[in-house]
Amino acid sequence: MAVSMSDVARHAGVSQRTVSNVVNNYVHVSPATRARVQASLDALGYRPNTAARRLRTGRTGTVTLAVPSFRERYFADLAEAVVGAARDRGTTVLVETTGGHRDTELALLRGGGDVLTDGVIMSAVALGRDDQRGAHPVVLIGDREPGSTIDHVGIKNREAAQAAVTHLLETGRRRILLLGANHGPKRSYQLRRQGYQAALKKHGTALDPDLLVACDWTTTAAAATITRTFEHLRPDGIFAMNDSAALGVLQALHRGGVDVPKDVSVVGFDDIVESSLSTPTLSTVAPLLGDIAASALDLLAEQVDEDHVPQHRMAGYELRIRESSTR
Amino acid sequence: MAVSMSDVARHAGVSQRTVSNVVNNYVHVSPATRARVQASLDALGYRPNTAARRLRTGRTGTVTLAVPSFRERYFADLAEAVVGAARDRGTTVLVETTGGHRDTELALLRGGGDVLTDGVIMSAVALGRDDQRGAHPVVLIGDREPGSTIDHVGIKNREAAQAAVTHLLETGRRRILLLGANHGPKRSYQLRRQGYQAALKKHGTALDPDLLVACDWTTTAAAATITRTFEHLRPDGIFAMNDSAALGVLQALHRGGVDVPKDVSVVGFDDIVESSLSTPTLSTVAPLLGDIAASALDLLAEQVDEDHVPQHRMAGYELRIRESSTR
DNA sequence: CTGAAAGCGCTTACAG
């Protein structure tokens, strides 16, 4: 049987209250008492019972992270960031995978069958604007339904895309293909395209509609699309909506004998691990996952306030320039 | 405030005991009572308090999964499998990342600072044979220190490697390079090499020491090594110790104008997601992660028995033949 | 600075 506080109290000849004070580092304990209690704690190998503490305080010290699947690289990286940020504040992370199913997402949004954690951080893909959360704190990550009243952490899609395209323009590229238009997560697509257009406009370069190329945001789709497109089109820069697609671009160009970055510069979005390992290494926009994780945990904590107003926070990003756009 | 059982009991005009019976689906409740209680449960929106249940029963319904990092694809896939298998048995999964640090692994092995879960499933990389676990259930996954007395789930490294090499031999390959010899996780390396040798022996093919090529188990190292090796060696088959390396092989051969699978067949190990997306798609040995997860959860559950004997279980694997070895 | 005691929300012998 595990050692409880009352065992320790008996051993040290003090009350349970004093043991609790020592364990929780309260100030008002005399050094002598503290030392004695600490010795008993060590001798008996006391370890706090989290369930009891939770029952008593109502707080669990645990948050739930829900993502569609860890098999998607981006979500695995996000999980890594959330676990790290949570550890910094003494919080543990419990994980759920939703498979992107609306039912599962809704259940988590409304509270699941179980009160186990202090709140849910979810990358939801199937929820709509009008879905309401339950009584427990919820923070959504990623694409946001405009008009939703649930706390949310996103990234500066427009600014980031603009920065990427501006970088291409500043390195002398003029005919920049936007790969992934009309596809992918709806909202991100719109914002990244706006960023693309804003960069061109600011630079005084005309928009050529032929350079807006529809494509799934996957490696294979991107490779096929680029191979087909290069039969009749010769851009000198490509901004892909995400890295998976950008890596497909690199494959296709390599196969087609087009030199990157000599003939064409390529920039992606996400900074997945493969992007720093590809040949050439891929320039990309890196959302700061640590920022996202920290903001989500902050918002969760703030939701315990009665007068918390639902809000929308933006995490930072970095443009990471690598070989694929360096001439 | 949340709705408790006593609230429901009052609402339904029964004792708390009866509410508990209904919630837990005990048999001896009259249909009429059950219906009435259920109605109150629904009306009040009752949800069980996990902390209280845990405190009372001593079981948490949660296991901890500890891996070095989710950024490594294999561990992300493993997490996906564990979360899925756990859900099947009504268990939730709490995650920790160890960064492969011995301190962190030891802390988890010995029980951490906190009694939060029913046990720990860990992919340990820095523990030694003599490290002892604490009082709580622990199952190690992956490479095993021979002689360790901690429960463990592994894969049939030798048999799986033998199957992969036999496949190459049966498709007419004779000069099969083993890539990753003398590197990588110690134990896996030995066993996989034994499997390689067993396959050759059984087939009556002589072992050529030149074909045992040392190399880190990474994409970049493999690509470099293969490019160098092909300057003076011409194998017709390559068995790489893992998929990351095998993908590097594909890159290097493609760049070097060597056709896969026409000139050289390639087989990897792990079946990471990229392996089914590469060009050509990569033949590989797939450890059955669902098996690993289920066995680990079983062993954890069995450890509550007083007379549990530490054991070592083997999860299954599948040889997945794709384009890189199909002529 | 420390003690005695209540109570968080459950489950489960003990009765009937």
Place this chain on the structure above:
DNA sequence: CTGAAAGCGCTTACAG
């Protein structure tokens, strides 16, 4: 088939 009650291990007003 159901009730009254104890107790899991904590934290924290209430006293002193």
